[in-house]
Amino acid sequence: MENFKEMFVLFFTGRWKKLFLEPTDNGWISFFRYVFVGGSSFVLDFIVFMLLQHRGMHYALAEVISFSVGFLFNFFGGRKLIFRNGSHEKAGTGELVAVLVVALLGLGLTELLLYMGVEWFSLHKLLAKAIAAIIALFWNYFARKKIVYRQ
Numbered sequence: 270m271e272n273f274k275e276m277f278v279l280f281f282t283g284r285w286k287k288l289f290l291e292p293t294d295n296g297w298i299s300f301f302r303y304v305f306v307g308g309s310s311f312v313l314d315f316i317v318f319m320l321l322q323h324r325g326m327h328y329a330l331a332e333v334i335s336f337s338v339g340f341l342f343n344f345f346g347g348r349k350l351i352f353r354n355g356s357h358e359k360a361g362t363g364e365l366v367a368v369l370v371v372a373l374l375g376l377g378l379t380e381l382l383l384y385m386g387v388e389w390f391s392l393h394k395l396l397a398k399a400i401a402a403i404i405a406l407f408w409n410y411f412a413r414k415k416i417v418y419r420q
Contacts, residue, residue, distance in 0.1 A: 288301070303347065309346065310340070315335070315399070318332060321334060322394060322395075332379065333376070348364075371412040374408070379398075382400065382404060
């Protein structure tokens, strides 16, 4: 509970450097950073997806392309702000491959949920994408934290 409180105190007192940049072992602050980076990645991903949809591209292909753009932003942002310790020292190709495998599984989950939302539940493509992205956010965070960047 104390860790949760620390995150809110930092947020509401405007201590942005400590909240975003300084190393932390506080899981709540790490998750907050992940949601921030992931949210920014999602906005970028969503804009690319909308633009490709507007140009008439099939939603499944548009998802792969927009995912790729969001993934790159998320990888470098996550590496800079969130996952800076543990096995991070093995940085390089191995780290990128491990994160990419987690992300590709997340993409598979997102594609499945997007398909189900559009084809089974007749949701608008953008709504289905938003729902799928929220669900995939949890997979991506916990898989990266527990598998790729475990201590």
